[in-house]
Amino acid sequence: MSVHTESAPETGRRATGPAVDLWAAGLFVATGTAWLGLAGGYAIGNAGRMGPGFFPALVAGLLLAVGAAIGGTALARGSERFEPFRLRPLAAVLGSVLVFGLAVDRLGLLLTAVLLVVIAGQSLPGGGLRQTLLLAAGLAAACWLLFIVLLGVPLEALPR
Amino acid sequence: MTDLFANLGANLGLGLSVAASPQTVLWCLVGCLLGTLIGVLPGIGPVATIAMLLPVTFYLDPVSAIIMLAGIYYGAQYGGSTTAILMRLPGESSSVVTCLDGNAMARRGRAGAALAVAALSSFLAGTVATLLIALFSPSLTALAQSFGPAEYFSLMLLGMTGAVVLAHGSVPKAVAMVLLGLLLGLVGTDVESGMQRFTFGIPELADGIDFVPLAMGLFGLAEIIVNLERGVAKVDDVAAIGRLRPTREEMRAAVPAALRGTAVGSLLGLLPGGGAVLSAFAAYTLEKRLSPTPERFGTGAVEGVAAPEAANNAGAQTSFVPLLTLGIPETPVMALMVGAMMIHGIQPGPQVMTAQPALFWGLIASMWIGNLMLLVINLPLVGLWVRLLRVPYHLLFPAILLFCAIGVYSVHNSAFDVLLTALFGLVGYGLAKLKCEPAPLMLAFVLGPLMEENLRRALQLAHGDAGVFVRQPISLGLLLVTLALLLGAVLPAVRRVRAVAFAETDT
Numbered sequence: 064m065s066v067h068t069e070s071a072p073e074t075g076r077r078a079t080g081p082a083v084d085l086w087a088a089g090l091f092v093a094t095g096t097a098w099l100g101l102a103g104g105y106a107i108g109n110a111g112r113m114g115p116g117f118f119p120a121l122v123a124g125l126l127l128a129v130g131a132a133i134g135g136t137a138l139a140r141g142s143e144r145f146e147p148f149r150l151r152p153l154a155a156v157l158g159s160v161l162v163f164g165l166a167v168d169r170l171g172l173l174l175t176a177v178l179l180v181v182i183a184g185q186s187l188p189g190g191g192l193r194q195t196l197l198l199a200a201g202l203a204a205a206c207w208l209l210f211i212v213l214l215g216v217p218l219e220a221l222p223r
Numbered sequence: 224m225t226d227l228f229a230n231l232g233a234n235l236g237l238g239l240s241v242a243a244s245p246q247t248v249l250w251c252l253v254g255c256l257l258g259t260l261i262g263v264l265p266g267i268g269p270v271a272t273i274a275m276l277l278p279v280t281f282y283l284d285p286v287s288a289i290i291m292l293a294g295i296y297y298g299a300q301y302g303g304s305t306t307a308i309l310m311r312l313p314g315e316s317s318s319v320v321t322c323l324d325g326n327a328m329a330r331r332g333r334a335g336a337a338l339a340v341a342a343l344s345s346f347l348a349g350t351v352a353t354l355l356i357a358l359f360s361p362s363l364t365a366l367a368q369s370f371g372p373a374e375y376f377s378l379m380l381l382g383m384t385g386a387v388v389l390a391h392g393s394v395p396k397a398v399a400m401v402l403l404g405l406l407l408g409l410v411g412t413d414v415e416s417g418m419q420r421f422t423f424g425i426p427e428l429a430d431g432i433d434f435v436p437l438a439m440g441l442f443g444l445a446e447i448i449v450n451l452e453r454g455v456a457k458v459d460d461v462a463a464i465g466r467l468r469p470t471r472e473e474m475r476a477a478v479p480a481a482l483r484g485t486a487v488g489s490l491l492g493l494l495p496g497g498g499a500v501l502s503a504f505a506a507y508t509l510e511k512r513l514s515p516t517p518e519r520f521g522t523g524a525v526e527g528v529a530a531p532e533a534a535n536n537a538g539a540q541t542s543f544v545p546l547l548t549l550g551i552p553e554t555p556v557m558a559l560m561v562g563a564m565m566i567h568g569i570q571p572g573p574q575v576m577t578a579q580p581a582l583f584w585g586l587i588a589s590m591w592i593g594n595l596m597l598l599v600i601n602l603p604l605v606g607l608w609v610r611l612l613r614v615p616y617h618l619l620f621p622a623i624l625l626f627c628a629i630g631v632y633s634v635h636n637s638a639f640d641v642l643l644t645a646l647f648g649l650v651g652y653g654l655a656k657l658k659c660e661p662a663p664l665m666l667a668f669v670l671g672p673l674m675e676e677n678l679r680r681a682l683q684l685a686h687g688d689a690g691v692f693v694r695q696p697i698s699l700g701l702l703l704v705t706l707a708l709l710l711g712a713v714l715p716a717v718r719r720v721r722a723v724a725f726a727e728t729d730t
Binding site for chain 2: 083084086087090095109110113115118122125129133148149159161163165168172179180183184210214217
């Protein structure tokens with residue numbers, strides 16, 4: 064993939080903060096356990112006649128085991144630390160898509176598109192509101208033309 | 224043998240008659256252009272590009288759609304090489320090696336030549352690899368028709384193991400990602416019993432998680448967030464292009480290197496898990512070994528551009544082989560292709576070639592047309608793409624987000640899918656922070672239901688005796704290769720080589 068999460072060792076900062084691998088292990092163990100529990104609610108059957116729970120239980124069990132192994136290794140040998148988080152881009156990008164999903168059936172494409180662009184525009188500090196609104200209006204019009212007029216996506220343009 | 228070539232001629236003729244029709248050429252062109260357009264954007268690789276553009280293809284007939292997707296794929300790859308050379312910013316991991324000498328050439332004022340050599344090498348490799356695919360697909364397909372459920376299960380196990388071994392970073396984490404992907408793939412109604420599994424009572428999940436929101440969230444949204452967080456490279460770093468035509472000395476060095484790169488890439492591309500990164504690196508290393516002046520590498524050696532670019536394109540082509548002949552995707556890009564084919568009602572597998580020869584040979588022929596198009600159209604347009612790099616990211620990314628959101632919505636006219644995309648965007652961001660590569664997850668997600676089905680049928684036929692997997696010779700062979708791959712990844716000697724390979728490509 065294009066995004067390379069490996070970074071040069073930052074000396075002095077590595078020893079602080081929560082360990083990446085421990086959190087990853089926690090995620091895997093928790094997911095494995097939850098899915099194992101859910102799969103247990105379905106009929107398991109046996110190898111010759113597998114029920115709907117057989118394969119999920121097998122995979123979830125493996126995930127649980129691998130997660131535990133990752134956690135164990137991290138405890139024994141240590142693990143790298145998290146890169147710093149920045150909440151703003153995360154919240155703005157996810158928020159804009161969420162709002163789009165919630166609003167598009169009610170507000171129509173044009174308004175929702177403007178909302179998405181304005182919210183997404185908050186991910187970087189210092190973008191002027193005027194510029195963002197201009198961009199939003201332009202993009203909304205372009206999408207209306209492309210998706211509704213040209214491609215015929217069954218979307219309302221205006222609020223119902 | 225003459226028979227083989229006579230068939231080849233007939234088949235390619237059929238393919239060209241499909242792929243060279245004005246309509247298909249148009250869609251291939253649109254795909255190449257769109258793919259380059261998105262692929263050239265820093266930090267957005269082929270998987271994200273294809274995920275973002277998938278919905279666009281749903282308005283086309285199946286043949287045009289698949290051909291356009293293939294065009295998008297090549298375009299995205301080429302776009303990645305462009306930023307690698309001009310900005311030392313690889314758009315995808317397989318063009319990381321191109322950065323080394325490509326950008327060095329650019330800094331010496333030979334950017335145009337480096338771009339031309341990259342495009343020409345890719346075209347050469349694409350041509351050879353297309354011929355190889357056309358030559359060998361029929362016999363592989365015949366082999367695949369003898370595959371039973373046990374063979375398919377072992378093959379999928381091999382594919383996933385390949386994805387694990389070739390993923391960046393830690394092997395146990397990649398295994399965990401595969402398992403997570405399998406579990407996500409099982410959400411929805413169980414085919415055999417009709418039971419709804421892991422749907423949490425949400426009616427939209429009864430048919431399973433759609434793979435467009437998953438791919439778009441994991442790759443598209445997550446990459447945008449990470450890019451915003453990290454800040455995007457300054458546009459002043461773009462090198463001037465200069466003259467495109469390589470000098471005679473450059474050509475003389477580049478041609479044999481491109482040919483060797485093609486050979487390396489065609490072979491490694493067949494590997495499960497997709498050897499794109501590996502083949503580019505292997506080709507680069509080979510050139511450095513063979514060169515009488517290895518010290519030139521890293522300072523703008525033209526072989527260092529030609530070989531990896533050829534290898535990576537040849538690998539991209541031959542990675543279609545397992546998908547087209549066996550119906551098993553071996554790379555995340557191919558997993559997306561499977562998803563797209565299924566949305567169009569095509570179940571990939573050996574039957575595609577016999578049941579839909581127009582699609583099969585049309586796709587193969589369009590690979591070549593796509594490569595030609597990249598050469599004829601993209602090279603002169605390179606200035607335009609560079610200008611695109613100068614559009615500030617804060618104006619660009621809201622547009623990309625908006626297209627993603629509308630695109631996801633339009634697949635099933637479902638606002639729920641848009642919400643799901645946001646959720647998977649969060650998951651993808653979390654995985655990036657946890658240093659977990661999402662590519663194996665995507666692959667396993669597509670393979671999950673198939674794997675369960677084949678495991679079930681294999682064991683049912685064998686009355687629950689798991690020994691069936693080692694008694695069938697083909698299945699046993701596949702399992703042995705799987706084991707060898709796994710052992711290879713864990714053995715210290717290979718692990719060191721792997722670490723060096725990825726360390727070098729990460730600089």
